[in-house]
Amino acid sequence: MTKDINTFHTEVAVIGAGFSGLQAALSLRESGISFMLIEAHHRVGGKSLTTPLTTIDGIVEMGPTWINDKTQPRMYEMVKRYGLGVIKQYLGGLEVIYDANGQAHTYKHGELPPTLPDDQITQLGVITTLLETEAAKFDPERPGCFINNEPPDIPDTSMAEFLSLQGIPEGSISHIYLTVFCRGVFGLETSELGVYFFLDTLKQGHGFRSLAGDDSEGAQFLRIEKGTSTICQQMASELPPESILLDAPVTHIEQRDGGACVVTTESGCTIHCAKVIITVPSHTYHHITFTPPLPPSKHLLASRTLRGHYAKSVLTYATPWWRELGLTGKFNGVGDGPVTTSWELSRPEKGQYSLAVFTTADHYVAHFANSTPEDRKNSIVTHLAKIVGATAGKKIKDAIYNVQEFIEQDWYEKAYIEGAPMAAFGPGDFTRLAPILREVFQNIHFAGTETARVWKGYMEGAIEAGERVAAEIISEMKS
Known part of the structure; x- marks a missing residue:
C-alpha cells in the first residue's frame, strides 16, 4: 500500500509561519505535541523580511526592524538565544x-522644536497625559474590558473627532504629533482610527515615550545585526523540517463530528489534526472556507477590522x-x-x-x-x-x-498579509470586537500579533500571542 504524500496526520495544524506561528510551534514541540506549520509564502517570517543589498555587502529590513532590550524581553531573549548582535x-x-x-x-x-510657542508645548503635555491616563484603564488580559470595569472618561470616537472635541487645532504641534503617530503606528488617518483601539495600543506599548522613542x-x-529574518530562520531550524509546509495557502478548514479537523491547502494537501491554530490577520480570513462557518461574531470581526x-x-x-x-x-x-x-x-x-x-x-x-x-x-x-x-x-x-x-x-498589497502593522478597529468597535479576537471556535484557536496582551502590532506581541495560544492547546490536550 502506497502512502499519499499529500496527506499528513498530526495533532495541531498551525496556520501562518510568522513570529506567532513559529513560537506556537516551538512551544508545542517543547510539550511533545506534534504539529504541522503551514505557510502561504515561500519562506517563514511573515512581515519579517531582511533583504540583502545588491550594490554593497549589507542588508536592510523591509518589515519590522527594532526591538528594546528592557521592554520587549521575549525578542531580546531570542537575540541572546541565537547569539545575535x-x-x-x-x-x-x-x-x-x-x-x-x-x-x-x-x-x-x-525634545520639541525650540521655536514652538509655550501654549502649544503646554497643550501637547496636557493631551498626551490625558491619553496615557485613560489608556491605563484598559485591561490587556480581558480584551475589550477595563480595569475595575471602569471605562475611560472619553468616548470611543475617531481620533480626529477626539482632537476636535479637545480643541486641538490643525497645524498645532499636538495635532501634528498625533497625526504622525497614528500614521506611523497604525498606517491609518486619525479620521479612521478609534480612540479606544489607540488607547489599548498605548497601554500595551508602555506609553508615548516608549512607542515613539528611539533611545x-x-x-x-x-x-x-543580521536582521530579524535570522531569528525566524533560527526558530524554524529548531523544528523538524518535515513539520513545515511552505507555499501552501490554506483554502479550507473542516471541523468534523467527533472533534477531528481537516485543513486543505491550495495545492490539495490535507492535514488531519485535532486542533487548529490560526495566526494570520483577521482581515485575511476570507481566503479560507470554514465548515461549519465561522460564527457571526468572527465574521463581524473579519469584516470590520481596518487594514493599515x-x-x-x-x-x-x-x-x-x-x-x-x-x-x-x-x-x-x-x-x-x-x-x-x-x-x-x-x-x-x-x-x-x-x-x-x-x-x-x-x-x-x-x-x-x-x-x-x-x-x-x-x-x-x-x-x-x-x-x-x-x-x-x-x-x-x-x-x-x-x-x-x-x-x-x-x-498593503502583499497577498495573505494585506496591511500593516496590525489589524485595527475604527470608532465604536473596540468593546464589541476586541473580546472576539481570542475566542476559540470549537477546535480552532486564534493567535497573531493583533491578539497579543502586550505590544500588539510588534514582533514582541506576536511571540506573546504564540506562547498564549500554545498554552491553551497544551492545557486542553494534556488535561
Missing part, C-alpha cells in the same frame, strides 16, 4: 518635522548626506508627499548608508496607487529635497537624488 539606533543629530505649510522644524530626539526607553532602540496602508522604501546612498547636515535621518512629513516618517538604517563600518522611508495612511493612497517604482523613488527623493530646503546647497541636493539602490515593500 544588536545595533543602537543612530541619534547623533537633529530630527525634522515638515508641516503642512512647507515649514521644516528641527529638534533633538525626545534606550524606546521601541526603535535596537536593530538586529503601509509601504516601506529603503534608499541606499554612497554618503550619509543627512549626517552632513547634522540630522539623524528622522524626517516626519505631515503635508503632501510620500515621506510619512523615516529612520536611518546605516552600517558606517561597512560603508552602507541607508534611509528607510515609510509611506502610510493617506500618503500611501496618494503615492502608491497607479505608479511605478521609479515614479515612487523620484517622488520620495523630491520630497526629501523639499524637507531639507534651500539651505542644504547643491552638493547635498545632488546627493539626495543620487540613490545607489532602491528597494520597496508594499505591505
